[in-house]
Amino acid sequence: MPVNEQISAKERMAIARVKMPEQDPQVRNRTFTEVNLGLPEQLALLEAKRCLQCKVAKCIAGCPVLVDIPRFLGFIVDGDLEAAARSLLGDNALPAVTGRVCPQETQCEEVCIRGLKGAPVAIGYLERFVADWARDHLTGAFMTPAPASGKKVAVVGSGPAGLTAAGELIKLGHAVTIYEAFHTPGGVLVYGIPEFRLPKEIVRAEVARLEAQGVKIECNTVVGKTYTLAELRAEHDAVFVAVGAGLPVFMNVAGENLKGVYSANEYLTRVNLMAAYDFPNNATPVLKGKRVAVVGGGNVAMDAVRTAKRLGADEAMIVYRRGKTELPARAEEVHHAEEEGIRFDFQVAPLEVLGNDQGWVTGLRCIRMELGEPDDSGRRRPVPVPGSEFIFPCDIVIVAIGTRANPLLTSTSPDLRLNRWGNIEAGEDGATSLPGVFAGGDIVRGAATVILAMGDGKRAAKAIDAYLQNL
DSSP: OOOOTTSOHHHHHTSOOOOOOBOOHHHHTTOOSOSBOOOOHHHHHHHHTTOOOOSSOHHHHTSTTOOOHHHHHHHHHHTOHHHHHHHHHHHOSOHHHHHHHOOGGGTTTTTOGGGGSSOOOOHHHHHHHHHHHHHHHOOSOOSOOOOOOSOEEEEEOOSHHHHHHHHHHHHTTOEEEEEOSSSSSOTHHHHTSOTTTSOHHHHHHHHHHHHHTTOEEEOSOOBTTTBOHHHHHHHSSEEEEOOOOOEEOOOOOBTTTSBTEEEHHHHHIIIIISOGGGTTTSSOOOOOOSEEEEEOOSHHHHHHHHHHHHTTOSEEEEEESSOGGGOOSOHHHHHHHHHTTOEEEESEEEEEEEEOTTSBEEEEEEEEEEEEEEOTTSSEEEEEOTTOOEEEEOSEEEEOSOEEOOTTTGGGOTTSOBOTTSOBOOOTTOBOSSTTEEEOTHHHHOSOOHHHHHHHHHHHHHHHHHHHHTO
16 A cells, blocks of 8 residues: 655645646647647656545545545555556556546546645546556556456457456456457547547557457457347357447438538548548548538537648637537537637537538538527527528538447347437446346447446446356
């Protein structure tokens, strides 16, 4: 355990929160290299000293994967980075990922006691620091798994839920094989999140560490086509389904079939996973508009609009039907977008995509909105302002208003119970209507965050282990 009790609470409270070094906005908006540069060791040590080492650490309960945050921060203060890494990696299968893309400000940092007087501890920055140190200094399978159980588990999907479940199950001694539809493992981590937020090399390193621990991965395997769920279940003692929610949702307005309209899912997949930004050196093309409108206000919308700017758009803009305070995107991503010159058009809703005689996009016909009473989400409901229609000239429209469950797998499993949105019904432990079949992540909860999917994977792994022990 950490031994740094000699630092008084008064001394900890006197330390101001450190700032993350970043690339200059006017440089980074033309490149896909990472925006945040990471903390140097001296700043990480200083920030870790801000942790009050609470006896009742609310930050642990605030973390969906229950990382023992005071413990690994205490090891940083002691200068024992290997112990910090082993502590963190013991709790979190993908810390270099969550240290970059997890919304700590609404989870662990939101309940940090240090934040009652001043800023909370920068837990995400420190998680990234320790994970990056571990990647550079700890090699191979440095965690000893339990004795082999003789049980086989199939994990469908190599996104955050699937990778987390696989990492937990392999530590418990079970044989784990991940079945991934794409040619590269990582799921949304590689197809949905841009390089400037989450470099692909980081994901590859996290996956390689799981493989070194014994996890097997079969890519180019589409469950629902290559195998049915029933066939996988027959060959394994248990199955964990974590295929995400990758079917795009469109606006259902006229003109959405025009050339130059993308779903954010397709747009980001082309650029992120298939390196379309480097066409023709890579074979996948992508349209590079001069005026790009992205419809939506979440993290995916921010990723898409900032990508469009990097692809050379003279103007890249967010079209969002509510106001700035209602944006669901992370505050850091909005701030970075503003710094990079992204334009925000608030309280605007598209009515139609306009095009020319050749079928190419020329603009959006929109209407101004005003905010009324809150809806079921707790945000104020947008209401059209009569007579406020206008034309918004653009040559690319990217729709980033959400995704839903892809029925490819579930349509081949008629006994698998679904809800009215096509998501798999599962209990808190991930158990589905089929014995031995568990599910988690976006295919259960709908489009959500990486860390919530990881929490599902961790809980499901514990339940699968209990199920296997009772066979």
